[in-house]
Amino acid sequence: xxxxxxxxxxxxxxxxxxVNLLTFALFFTLNTPDDMARLNLGGKRVTQESIEKWKAExxxxxxxxxNREEKGTAQITETIFWERSVSLFALEFGRADSESAGxxxxxxxxxxxxxxxxxxPLFVLQVIASTAxxxxxxxxxxxxxxFWGVVSCVLLLSISSLFYIIVGQFLFSRVLxxxxxxxxxxxxxxxxxxxxxxxxxxxxRLGGEARLYRAMFLEELGKDYVRTxxxxxxxxxxxxxxxxxxxxxIPIVTSAGSYLPYVFLGSLVFESFFGLPGLGAYVIxxxxxxxxxxxxxxxxxxxxxxIATYVLIDVVYTWVDPRVRLS
Amino acid sequence: MSTDMSTWPKFVLxxxxxxxxxxxxxxxxxxxxxxxxPQLAATWGRVFRDAPALASSVVLALCLVVTLLDSVHYRxxxxxxxxxxxxxxxxxxxxxxxxxxxxxxxxxxxTYSRPLAYVSFTKESVVxxxxxxxxxxRLQFGGAHLKDPASQWLPDIAARGGTGLxxxxxxxxVAGTLLTGAIARATRQPLGATxxxxxxxxxxxxxxxxxxxxxxxxxxxxxxxxLSGPYHLLGTDLTGNDVLYQSLKSIRTAFVIGxxxxxxxxxxxxxxxxxxxxxxxxxxxxxQYLYTVLSSVPNVLLIAACVLLVQxxxxxxxxxFETGAERADLKLFLLCAVLGLTGWAGLCRLLRAETLKLRExxxxxxxxxxxxxxxxxxxxHIFPNVAHLMLIVTVLEFSALILYEAVLSYVGxxxxxxxxxxGGMINLARNEMSRDPVVWWSFASAFGFMVALVLAANxxxxxxxxxxxxxxxxxxxxxxxxxxAAPNAGGVKP
Numbered sequence: 001x002x003x004x005x006x007x008x009x010x011x012x013x014x015x016x017x018x019v020n021l022l023t024f025a026l027f028f029t030l031n032t033p034d035d036m037a038r039l040n041l042g043g044k045r046v047t048q049e050s051i052e053k054w055k056a057e058x059x060x061x062x063x064x065x066x067n068r069e070e071k072g073t074a075q076i077t078e079t080i081f082w083e084r085s086v087s088l089f090a091l092e093f094g095r096a097d098s099e100s101a102g103x104x105x106x107x108x109x110x111x112x113x114x115x116x117x118x119x120x121p122l123f124v125l126q127v128i129a130s131t132a133x134x135x136x137x138x139x140x141x142x143x144x145x146x147f148w149g150v151v152s153c154v155l156l157l158s159i160s161s162l163f164y165i166i167v168g169q170f171l172f173s174r175v176l177x178x179x180x181x182x183x184x185x186x187x188x189x190x191x192x193x194x195x196x197x198x199x200x201x202x203x204x205r206l207g208g209e210a211r212l213y214r215a216m217f218l219e220e221l222g223k224d225y226v227r228t229x230x231x232x233x234x235x236x237x238x239x240x241x242x243x244x245x246x247x248x249x250i251p252i253v254t255s256a257g258s259y260l261p262y263v264f265l266g267s268l269v270f271e272s273f274f275g276l277p278g279l280g281a282y283v284i285x286x287x288x289x290x291x292x293x294x295x296x297x298x299x300x301x302x303x304x305x306x307i308a309t310y311v312l313i314d315v316v317y318t319w320v321d322p323r324v325r326l327s
Numbered sequence: 328m329s330t331d332m333s334t335w336p337k338f339v340l341x342x343x344x345x346x347x348x349x350x351x352x353x354x355x356x357x358x359x360x361x362x363x364x365p366q367l368a369a370t371w372g373r374v375f376r377d378a379p380a381l382a383s384s385v386v387l388a389l390c391l392v393v394t395l396l397d398s399v400h401y402r403x404x405x406x407x408x409x410x411x412x413x414x415x416x417x418x419x420x421x422x423x424x425x426x427x428x429x430x431x432x433x434x435x436x437x438t439y440s441r442p443l444a445y446v447s448f449t450k451e452s453v454v455x456x457x458x459x460x461x462x463x464x465r466l467q468f469g470g471a472h473l474k475d476p477a478s479q480w481l482p483d484i485a486a487r488g489g490t491g492l493x494x495x496x497x498x499x500x501v502a503g504t505l506l507t508g509a510i511a512r513a514t515r516q517p518l519g520a521t522x523x524x525x526x527x528x529x530x531x532x533x534x535x536x537x538x539x540x541x542x543x544x545x546x547x548x549x550x551x552x553x554l555s556g557p558y559h560l561l562g563t564d565l566t567g568n569d570v571l572y573q574s575l576k577s578i579r580t581a582f583v584i585g586x587x588x589x590x591x592x593x594x595x596x597x598x599x600x601x602x603x604x605x606x607x608x609x610x611x612x613x614x615q616y617l618y619t620v621l622s623s624v625p626n627v628l629l630i631a632a633c634v635l636l637v638q639x640x641x642x643x644x645x646x647x648f649e650t651g652a653e654r655a656d657l658k659l660f661l662l663c664a665v666l667g668l669t670g671w672a673g674l675c676r677l678l679r680a681e682t683l684k685l686r687e688x689x690x691x692x693x694x695x696x697x698x699x700x701x702x703x704x705x706x707x708h709i710f711p712n713v714a715h716l717m718l719i720v721t722v723l724e725f726s727a728l729i730l731y732e733a734v735l736s737y738v739g740x741x742x743x744x745x746x747x748x749x750g751g752m753i754n755l756a757r758n759e760m761s762r763d764p765v766v767w768w769s770f771a772s773a774f775g776f777m778v779a780l781v782l783a784a785n786x787x788x789x790x791x792x793x794x795x796x797x798x799x800x801x802x803x804x805x806x807x808x809x810x811x812a813a814p815n816a817g818g819v820k821p
Binding site for chain 2: 014015016018019022023026027035154155157158159160161162163166169170174181268269272273283284287288290292295296298299302303306307
């Protein structure tokens, strides 16, 4: 177990190094620090001195990958790539490109909580609701209920999440005035701001998830142990809940787990639409301001969380399915 | 000196036009190949035996026609000015669809107007008999032919709608007869007998569903066409542009993203996936590492990063395009390329796993023992046997990407704002829905068109998946499946 985790950890580190190289190549080689300075200082009539000053303030005034003026290891360490990578892995994110945005690390720490308070309840409810709906369809499989259930699933998943948000906001906030349109307040007040985005997000993903889970349940139903259970004279309800549900948990964990990284990053669109000051909204702001430092950092943070989740899923496997041996 | 040539428009081949027409050529080649191979033809026959898939393929075919019409671009010549030696061309790039919808394009109001309205949505101050009144002014084009709109409006709509409905019914009849005739020819049966069998639902391919869909579309399109000339059928937006026109133009954007972006993932996914599965060892390790790194980066962020860089690239190289439309199109093309380069990990993983299984099978081992080269084994023995996975993933991705485009446009890394797209329409609708009274028609149109397109794509994808992957078919709700009819009567011929 420990051995396995250790190896997973080393591989995760390797992948993270790859992500770091990829993002650095994307952001610094194709878009040089001079371009960034010009973009942020505005216009084409920027003097070379102000560019140099801007770069020096942010530590962008060194060569990208190899510093030929230095000697020995300094050839590699005295470069933007090295400094950025080291600070990223130490989780020191530095300051944003634009003047007003401030320290990225501080923002990330503050916004993480908001994102989590939206995403964690959403994630738990999502798994429960989709599993329950799928189980209901399977219980009445090949009946009228199942047929129309599948039809509505296909319909639900054919509608863009943006439609759910806009219609939901219009209906529940403007017409019925049940929840505030947007905004956020810390503490318990947050619930009334979070309830609508959670419910709408739940609905927008229900169709796809429930249909997938239904297929997983049906696949399990065709297996021998189900026939054995029925032959023992168990009620169909018991077969489904005690036997099939447990065995279908493995693919469900995988499927739900692949969604977890987005849980941490927050649902970009939902946060932005509902004015929740989370990580997702932060990213969208950064993209619209073309603040490359923030986008770069968020790519790294996102991948970090993603990789961490996958290790976590592997551990959860051993818990839901004792047959799985980590090797 | 002006010659006859000067009256000809200057044809412009945009990047996505070229790609779309290439894809159409590939599609035709594929259809020819399917018709020659009985096995493949039988499988495709199963796709069309699925009623929802058949109905949605009619809808998709219609969207394809709109896309193709919108993929022939030209710049009209400007009227010659005295002393001019060179022909000057319009700075606006138009397409055949624009030419067909010329009325809609030219009938531009000043601002919002409701669907089928004859007055503007916003009120203006007008001096009537020395008093200032707030009235909604008459539209410049919508309902301009009405002399006394208050009494004539409803009868006019009803009359035009009715005429349109009749024309639609006529069109449905013609199209239905043509289709029946084609089926009769293919099955070498008389027209009447074929018609009777379709009517009694006795054909193995549920052609009655196709005819119903076609008829329904004609009946909707007839009144729509009749009303959209003198009125704005779906209203106008903030800048007074016709919403129906925007929706029709958005179909192409959605189609281009759905097809080009998926096709762009194929080369990398197929080559790397098969290589990894076939050679295993260090090749496999490297390729696995590559796609793990790629899929570790949250997709939206990676695309956002790439698109921001594309933006910088376009700003630095203004010489690559002559008109705004060309710039927007190049951006769309690069967006598809970005989606392709970032989205190949999933399919690659799938193909690798399948190749791992296939390479252990006897026929592959035998080929190896006969001294067939690795490259030949992969291209002749492995690739044809994983091609169905490629197809299934491609059609499934199509609808997902159309939905994705809307999100990307919202985030600000989608298509160019000057290009019509569903994402752009929804983006604007966000503010319109918070106005009072609500401007709902733009949003509703985008919703209607988008759901129709995505739903059709999803149903078609389900049909393809069930036919090509029989294991998946058992997950269908049984009421959705038709009883299996006798083979080789009508339908897609082997």
